[in-house]
Amino acid sequence: MKNHLLAALMACASAAFVANTAHAADIKVGLLLPKSGPYAALGKEIEDGFNMALEEGGKSEDFKLVTEDSEAKPQVGVAKARKLVLQDEVDAMVGIVSSAVLGAVRDFVDGSKVPLVVANAGNDEATGKNCSRYITRVSFSNAQINRPMGEWMARIGVKKVYTLAPDYAAGHQMIDAFAESFKAAGGEIVGSEYTPFGKTQDFGPYLTKAKAASPDAIYVFYAGKEAITFVKQYDSFGLKKDIPLYGSGFLTSPLYVAAEGPAAIGVTTALHYVPTINTPENKAFVAAFKAKFDRAPSEFAVQGYDAGRVLVEAVKAGATDRASITEQLSKVSYSGPRGPLTIDPATNNVIQNIYVYETVADGDGLTQKMIGTIGLVRDPANGCTLK
Amino acid sequence: MVADADFWLTQFLNGMQLSMLLFLLSIGLTIIFGLMHFVNLAHGALYMVGAYVGVSAAASLGNFWLALIAAPLAVTIVGIFLYVAVIRRMRRAGPMNQVLVTFGLIFVLVDLVRILWGDIALGMEQPAILSGPAEIFGVSYPAYRLFIIAVGLVVMVALSLVLSRTQIGAMVRAGVENDAMASCLGINVERLFFAVFCVGCALAGLAGAVAAPVFSATPSMATDILIPTLIVVVIGGLGSLGGAIVGSLIIGFIQTFGAVVLPGFASVLVYVLLAIVLIAKPAGLLPARS
Numbered sequence A: 001m002k003n004h005l006l007a008a009l010m011a012c013a014s015a016a017f018v019a020n021t022a023h024a025a026d027i028k029v030g031l032l033l034p035k036s037g038p039y040a041a042l043g044k045e046i047e048d049g050f051n052m053a054l055e056e057g058g059k060s061e062d063f064k065l066v067t068e069d070s071e072a073k074p075q076v077g078v079a080k081a082r083k084l085v086l087q088d089e090v091d092a093m094v095g096i097v098s099s100a101v102l103g104a105v106r107d108f109v110d111g112s113k114v115p116l117v118v119a120n121a122g123n124d125e126a127t128g129k130n131c132s133r134y135i136t137r138v139s140f141s142n143a144q145i146n147r148p149m150g151e152w153m154a155r156i157g158v159k160k161v162y163t164l165a166p167d168y169a170a171g172h173q174m175i176d177a178f179a180e181s182f183k184a185a186g187g188e189i190v191g192s193e194y195t196p197f198g199k200t201q202d203f204g205p206y207l208t209k210a211k212a213a214s215p216d217a218i219y220v221f222y223a224g225k226e227a228i229t230f231v232k233q234y235d236s237f238g239l240k241k242d243i244p245l246y247g248s249g250f251l252t253s254p255l256y257v258a259a260e261g262p263a264a265i266g267v268t269t270a271l272h273y274v275p276t277i278n279t280p281e282n283k284a285f286v287a288a289f290k291a292k293f294d295r296a297p298s299e300f301a302v303q304g305y306d307a308g309r310v311l312v313e314a315v316k317a318g319a320t321d322r323a324s325i326t327e328q329l330s331k332v333s334y335s336g337p338r339g340p341l342t343i344d345p346a347t348n349n350v351i352q353n354i355y356v357y358e359t360v361a362d363g364d365g366l367t368q369k370m371i372g373t374i375g376l377v378r379d380p381a382n383g384c385t386l387k
Numbered sequence B: 001m002v003a004d005a006d007f008w009l010t011q012f013l014n015g016m017q018l019s020m021l022l023f024l025l026s027i028g029l030t031i032i033f034g035l036m037h038f039v040n041l042a043h044g045a046l047y048m049v050g051a052y053v054g055v056s057a058a059a060s061l062g063n064f065w066l067a068l069i070a071a072p073l074a075v076t077i078v079g080i081f082l083y084v085a086v087i088r089r090m091r092r093a094g095p096m097n098q099v100l101v102t103f104g105l106i107f108v109l110v111d112l113v114r115i116l117w118g119d120i121a122l123g124m125e126q127p128a129i130l131s132g133p134a135e136i137f138g139v140s141y142p143a144y145r146l147f148i149i150a151v152g153l154v155v156m157v158a159l160s161l162v163l164s165r166t167q168i169g170a171m172v173r174a175g176v177e178n179d180a181m182a183s184c185l186g187i188n189v190e191r192l193f194f195a196v197f198c199v200g201c202a203l204a205g206l207a208g209a210v211a212a213p214v215f216s217a218t219p220s221m222a223t224d225i226l227i228p229t230l231i232v233v234v235i236g237g238l239g240s241l242g243g244a245i246v247g248s249l250i251i252g253f254i255q256t257f258g259a260v261v262l263p264g265f266a267s268v269l270v271y272v273l274l275a276i277v278l279i280a281k282p283a284g285l286l287p288a289r290s
Helices: A002-022 A040-056 A074-087 A099-112 A142-155 A169-184 A204-212 A224-236 A257-264 A280-293 A299-316 A322-329 B005-036 B043-061 B064-090 B095-117 B143-165 B167-177 B179-184 B189-215 B226-236 B241-261 B263-280
Strands: A027-033 A063-069 A092-095 A116-118 A135-137 A160-166 A188-195 A217-220 A245-248 A268-271 A333-336 A339-343 A350-362 A365-377 B133-136 B139-142
Touching: A027 A040, A027 A074, A027 A299, A040 A063, A040 A092, A040 A280, A040 A299, A063 A074, A074 A092, A074 A099, A092 A299, A099 A116, A099 A135, A099 A169, A116 A299, A142 A169, A142 A217, A142 A245, A142 A268, A142 A350, A142 A365, A160 A169, A160 A204, A169 A188, A169 A217, A188 A204, A188 B263, A204 A224, A204 B005, A204 B241, A224 A257, A224 B189, A257 A350, A257 A365, A280 A299, A280 A333, A299 A322, A299 A333, B005 B043, B005 B139, B005 B143, B005 B167, B005 B189, B005 B226, B005 B241, B043 B064, B043 B095, B043 B189, B043 B226, B064 B095, B064 B189, B133 B143, B139 B143, B143 B167, B143 B189, B143 B241, B167 B179, B167 B189, B179 B189, B226 B241, B226 B263, B241 B263
Parallel strands: A027 A063, A027 A092, A092 A116, A116 A135, A160 A188, A160 A217, A217 A245, A245 A268
Antiparallel strands: A268 A350, A333 A339, A339 A350, A350 A365, B133 B139
16 A cells, blocks of 8 residues: 555656646746736736737746736735745736836846846836846837937927926926926926825816916826826816917827727827737737737737747747846847837836827717827936946 | 915815715715714725716726716615615624624635736726816816816715705605604614615716726725724714714815815814814714714
C-alpha cells in the first residue's frame, strides 16, 4: 500500500515535471489591472487590447497569463505585484492604470528585476527621475500629451487660456506641461483652478468663475466620470458657444464620448491615439477590434494592445526570460495602430505621435475628426539616467 | 476676481441646485433615521439604482418624463424587497449591526449595477424643453438646473404640508417623537414605518433620475453622495424636515461658495462645520425630538 502511494506520488510529481519542461519556452506574464473600483472599465479595455495583440501575433498559446486585481489601490497593487513575482514567478508584468500604484510598485519592480510594461499610468517621474531599466512605458506620459498642445494652441492664435483640472498629481502634471509650453510660445494663462479630485460632481461654481475671467479658450484635463460630467455641464452652462473647450484627449475619449452625447461636439483635444487615424495598420486594427468587441477601440485598448505587441516583438527577437525580455523591450520599434512606436532607450518611455482632434457629429453618434498631428513626440530625460 | 451681480446670482443658483438635490436624498434618510431609528447606509445605493433605471427607461421609452416616474417606482420595489428580506429583521438588531448590514448592501447593489449596466458611466439626455440655457433675473442659467431646483422646492412644500396638515403627518410626527407612546395611542407604527420607508426610497430614486442628466450614472455615485447626505442629516438633526432643509441649504451653499471663495479649502469646510455642530449642538441644529 505504502509503495503504491509512493508510486502514485512519484507519478504525479514527474507528470508535473514533464508538464513544466514541455512548456519551458512559455512566457509567463502577470497582468496587474484594476478589475474593481473606479478604473475597472479601463482595466477591461487594456486586457481586451492585450489579448488581441497576442492572438494577432500568434502567441496566445505561448504566453501564460496570470491576472490580478490591483483595485487601483497602491497597497493592494504592491501585494499583488509581490505575489506575481515571488509566488507565480512571472517573466514579465503588464498593466498598472493608476500612477499611485505605479509609484508604489516601482522600487519592488526595480529591485526584483522583473520587466514591467506600463499600459496606462502617465506619471512623468516614472520615466523621468524615478525611471528604471525594468519599467517600460507604452502608454504615454502626462507631459507628452499636453506639451505639444500648448504650442499648437498658441500657433492657431489662442492668446488667453483658463485651465481646470482635478487636484491630484496627474492633474497638476498635465496642466503644468501645457501651461509651460503655451507660455513659452507667447500665450497667457489668465486663471487656473484645481477641483477636489473625485469629489467634484458639480462644476457649476468653477465654470461660472472661469467664464468671469473671460479667456479665449478653456483648457482642461478630466478623465472618466469627471470628464462626462464636465463636458455636459460645460455645454449646459452655455459656455461652449462663447469659449471653445480644449483639453487633453481623455476628456472626449471614445470610451466616454457616447455618454457625453452632443455636448462633446466641437471639443478639441489631443491624444496619442484616435480611432480615426487614417493608416492601413489602424484601419485593420479598428476593424478587428470592432468585429470582436462590437465597439470602437479607445486609447486604453490600444495601450493594452501595444503592451502585448511589444512583448510579442521581444519574444520574436529571441527573448525568453526576465533579463532577455528587459534587454529586448528597449529595442522594440514598429508601426502600429497609433502610428510609429519606438521605445526611447534614454527613458524607456514611448516615442509616438500626438494627434489633435475635434469631436464631431456622425449620423446619430460621434466621431473624431483629425485636425493636426505632432510627429514623434519624445520626452526629455527629466533626470533619468538610463543612458 | 471679477465679481458682478450676475456672477453671484449664478453661484447662488448653483448653491440652490446642489442643496435641492441633497434635500431630496437627505429627507428620506433623515425620516427613516428619526422614525425607525434605522441607519440605512444603502440609501445612496438606492439613489444610484434610481439613476440607472432612469437612464435605461429614458433610452427604451424615449421619454424623459416617463423615466422620472419609472425610476422612483423601480427603486421603491427594490426598497420593498430590501425591507422584507433584510431591514425588517434588523429592526431591533442595534445600530452597529444595521450599519454593517446596510454597508454590505451598498457593495451588493453596486456590483449588481456593474453586472447589469457595466463600469462605464452612462449619460442621459435632458428633455428638449429643458435643454439649453434659460433667462432668469437677467442671467442665463441652464434650464435643467432650474428644473432640479423646482423639483426640490415642490417636494419640500408637499412634504411640509403633509407632515403639518394631515393625519398621516401627525402620526409620523408622533412616531418620531415617541414611537412607544404612538403605538399605545392605536397607531400601527410598523405599517407607518413601512410607508415612510417606501416614500424615502421613492425620493432617492427620483433624486437619482433627476441627477442623471447632469452628473451621469456611475457605480461610484452610491458612495459619493452618501457622505454629504449623512452630513446634512447630522447637521440638520435626525428625523426633522426642517433639519433636512436647513442642513441641505447649508451644505449646498458651503460647497458652492467654498469652491469659489476658498478653492483650496472647499472640501475641508464642510467637515469643519460638521465638527463645530457636533461640539456645539450634538443633536443637530433642528432636532425632531425636543
